[in-house]
Amino acid sequence: MNWENNVRKVVPYVAGEQPKQKDVIKLNTNECPYPPAPAVEKALKEIDFDSFRLYPDPDTTSITEALAKYYNVSTKNVFVGVGSDDVLSMAFLTFFNSDKPILFPDVTYSFYDVWADLYRIPYKTVPLKDDWSIDKEGFKQENGGVIFPNPNAPTGLFEDVSTVEEIVSANPDVVVIVDEAYIDFGGESVIPLTSKYDNLLVVQTFSKSRAMAGMRIGFCIGNEKLIGYLNDAKFSFNSYTMNRPAQELGALAVLDDAYFKDITGRIVKTREWVKIELKRLGFTFPDSKANFIFASHKSIPAKDIYTYLRTRNIFVRYWDKARINNSLRITIGTDEQMKTLIGALEEYIGDK
Numbered sequence: 548m549n550w551e552n553n554v555r556k557v558v559p560y561v562a563g564e565q566p567k568q569k570d571v572i573k574l575n576t577n578e579c580p581y582p583p584a585p586a587v588e589k590a591l592k593e594i595d596f597d598s599f600r601l602y603p604d605p606d607t608t609s610i611t612e613a614l615a616k617y618y619n620v621s622t623k624n625v626f627v628g629v630g631s632d633d634v635l636s637m638a639f640l641t642f643f644n645s646d647k648p649i650l651f652p653d654v655t656y657s658f659y660d661v662w663a664d665l666y667r668i669p670y671k672t673v674p675l676k677d678d679w680s681i682d683k684e685g686f687k688q689e690n691g692g693v694i695f696p697n698p699n700a701p702t703g704l705f706e707d708v709s710t711v712e713e714i715v716s717a718n719p720d721v722v723v724i725v726d727e728a729y730i731d732f733g734g735e736s737v738i739p740l741t742s743k744y745d746n747l748l749v750v751q752t753f754s755k756s757r758a759m760a761g762m763r764i765g766f767c768i769g770n771e772k773l774i775g776y777l778n779d780a781k782f783s784f785n786s787y788t789m790n791r792p793a794q795e796l797g798a799l800a801v802l803d804d805a806y807f808k809d810i811t812g813r814i815v816k817t818r819e820w821v822k823i824e825l826k827r828l829g830f831t832f833p834d835s836k837a838n839f840i841f842a843s844h845k846s847i848p849a850k851d852i853y854t855y856l857r858t859r860n861i862f863v864r865y866w867d868k869a870r871i872n873n874s875l876r877i878t879i880g881t882d883e884q885m886k887t888l889i890g891a892l893e894e895y896i897g898d899k
């Protein structure tokens with residue numbers, strides 16, 4: 548009866564809903580509305596089925612090489628994992644090992660406090676400013692590590708490279724992780740700063756801008772020493788985290804830069820149009836540089852809009868949480884999907 552006292556208990560992260568119906572407009576988990584690069588589809592059809600008998604490459608060589616070349620760093624500066632959630636979780640385990648609290652914004656990716664709890668890492672949140680921007684001064688207090696997304700989620704706000712650099716240089720004695728899950732939609736990456744700061748780890752994902760959420764591919768770039776420590780942890784955990792197709796197809800996705808630029812450019816263009824339409828309908832929002840908009844309506848509660856949109860088979864993300872419970876996070880889909888959304892909102896708001 549007492550075994551439960553010795554269980555590692557944790558309150559898990561709640562992922563956005565993946566509805567079973569096919570006919571929904573799915574704007575709730577920031578996936579890409581376009582398919583992966585054409586070379587990925589071609590390679591998938593020609594995949595060496597017999598190779599599935601064999602373990603995958605534990606060193607993830609092909610995708611690591613493709614990423615190193617693309618981002619102009621050495622393969623020793625790259626670590627790849629099963630989605631950036633895997634990379635982030637490994638990084639928490641490896642680098643946040645102090646008795647002092649790690650710091651992250653109060654409104655941010657809701658997985659950070661879950662990993663901190665799972666690994667028993669003390670943490671403290673730094674409140675965002677009233678305009679939803681990151682309070683860089685708050686990250687200058689004593690701490691055991693720092694993590695924040697840029698652009699931040701779910702606000703979509705991008706912080707300049709100079710702001711990020713100020714936070715990194717103020718924290719030379721801990722590892723600073725910048726989660727750039729949404730960097731490809733108009734922000735500027737701090738990957739170039741990793742050669743200047745040996746305590747900076749930059750994490751990115753294939754799930755949003757590279758249209759491969761279902762393949763589960765994420766990576767990080769940092770100083771050779773940081774990557775070495777991450778690999779030590781990974782090989783003490785599970786040597787074969789990334790499966791064969793993910794390694795092979797992920798490498799091909801990186802090579803097709805023209806396609807990548809095309810789909811991210813289309814999403815940015817759609818986003819800017821959606822901003823104009825939402826404004827017209829009475830919404831306010833921080834000026835997103837991500838593939839989503841975090842919007843509140845001037846008179847109608849977010850929860851009511853969320854519930855209404857579901858009746859129209861349109862899924863957006865809503866959190867019943869302090870400070871963000873009057874906002875909806877709306878993923879940018881195709882022009883057609885967004886026109887349907889705006890039409891549905893027009894009908895609803897017009898009736899009020």
Ligand SMILES: *Cc1c(COP(=O)(O)O)cnc(C)c1O
Pocket residue numbers: 577629630631632633656696700726728751752753754760763764765
């Ligand atoms: C989506 C997201 C991730 C994780 O994405 P993966 O699919 O695990 O690569 C990490 N951080 C932020 C801020 C995200 O929004």
